[in-house]
Amino acid sequence: MILVGHSDGGVAVAMDLASELLGINQYDIVKNVDRPNCIISDRYSATHFFENEYDFNENIALPVQFGVHHSNVKYLLYHFFKNKHGVSQSRYVDVIHPQTYFGPSSEQAGGILIEPMALVSSMCQLGFGITIKRSASVGHHAVLGDFVNINPGAVLSGFVNIGEGTEIGTGVSVSNNVTIGKRCLIGAGSVVTRDIPDGVIAYGNPCKVIRENERWKGIELEPDFK
Structure with a gap:
């Protein structure tokens, strides 16, 4: 498997899941x-490359996943x-743990x-390019945009809409019918009961806009992502 980009956490999780689900134990990072x-477990064989040293066409048969989780970096x-x-x-493959419930109509x-244990x-x-971490829950009729990152234990109720590139912190609760804009960061433990606009950091109970989300500052956005 090819992992594009790398962080210790992102690579470790991707390797363990891909090994368990797909039987993959050799990785090009x-x-x-x-x-x-990255720090690599002795269970796996991994080689690090700079992008100008690597031939993706020569390795066309290898599946691809991200070696990171943060939305702006994946983008x-x-x-x-x-x-x-x-x-x-x-070329990007899905890595979905079997202890996840994924609704057949989704x-x-x-x-x-x-x-594991996500719903x-x-x-x-x-x-x-979405990441949903352990024990997070996504309610019925939810819409999650590209590169959304849902952290452990977050609970999204029904008819929630999460914009592209937004990150939902650990243990966040989002009420029914709430829309959270693009490129937002919702702080851990927040309770979101009202809509949140694009491009902000927001947190608290109830969740309130605090400031601009500077993680996306200076990033040139594709037309469909603005």
Whole structure:
């Protein structure tokens, strides 16, 4: 498997899930920034590459996943490797733990990673490159945009809409029919009872807008992501 980008946590989780679900124990970790290599378990064989050293066409048969979880980093990595190396959405595989409930009437766009004990209820629409972490719950008819990151124990009620690139913190509760905008960060433990606009950090009980989400500052956005 090819992992694009890397953080210690993102790579470790992706490797364990892919090994358990797909029987994969050998990984090519391809990075596009100069940073220290990841800590790798002795269970796996892994080689780190800079992107200009790696031939994606030569390794066309290998499935691809992200080696990171943060929404803004996944966004940057996806567009970098698509534009420079032609790595399209179709090459990214789903890694969904079997102890997840995924409603048969729900749909997803690919490249998602779901950890154990998560729940995706009925009639949900999940975008590309989403991460749903352990014990998180996504209610019926929810819509999650591309690159959304749902952290452990978060609970999204029915008819919730989460915009592209938004991160939902650990233990957050989102009430029915709430819309959270694009590129937001909702702080851990928040209770969201009202809509949240695009591009902000918000937290608290009740959840309130605090300031602009600077994680996305300076990132050139594709037209469909603005």
